[in-house]
Amino acid sequence: MAALRDQATGFKRKIYAVLSLGWEGSDSQWRHYRRGYGLLASLATPLVLSVHSVVSFDFAMALVPGWHSTLFAPFFVDGAIFSGFAMVLVLMLPMRYLFDWHAYIGDKHLDAMAKLILVTSLVLTYFYACEVLTSWYSGEHFERASLFYKATREYAWAYWLMYFCNCLTPLVFFWKKARTHVVTLYVVSLFVLIGMWFER
Secondary structure, eight states, rough: OHHHHHHHHHHHHHHHHHHHHTOOOOOOHHHHHHHHHHHHHHHHHHHHHHHHHHHHHHHHHSSSTOOOOOHHHHHHHHHEEEEEEHHHHHHHHHHHHTTTTTTTSSSHHHHHHHHHHHHHHHHHHHHHHHOOOOHSSSSOHHHHHHHHHHHHHTHHHHHHHHHIIIIIGGGGGHHHHHOOOHHHHHHHHHHHHHHHHHHO
């Protein structure tokens, strides 16, 4: 924000000055920044993993058919990363256009985010396949009935829409042009958020 403040004029300069929170780029500010960054990163990473894992274990201990699974912890962590990056793109792409941040958020950044969405989508697809496979071959009547009900009854449209949005639409990111095309990134990210809303 400070770099944008230094280059902007008029009202934009005032907005960026407020958002930069007094950052001047002095040696002491950089030293404090590096310390704070390292501390927050070392606290945030295990926090994110533990929060999603503990919540998923609460669900996995339930007697609800289809929920009693050891895959829930990595499934929830992967889903959080997947939907989180999609949400970041949905919010960031309009801001990149409106504030002309192309020099700061370049194609290499968009490409990296699209690759991460693609990888987490493939992992999520694997978890969905494991869920179907274990429900089908477990021999447990209630597990099979739950799977059959989700896939064929009145909420089947939501079930299959979830698969379409979470498993199929991110596959366009196998092509580099799609990973750096802003409209494609935005549309796929919206589909991901819709799919994750139906999934959760």
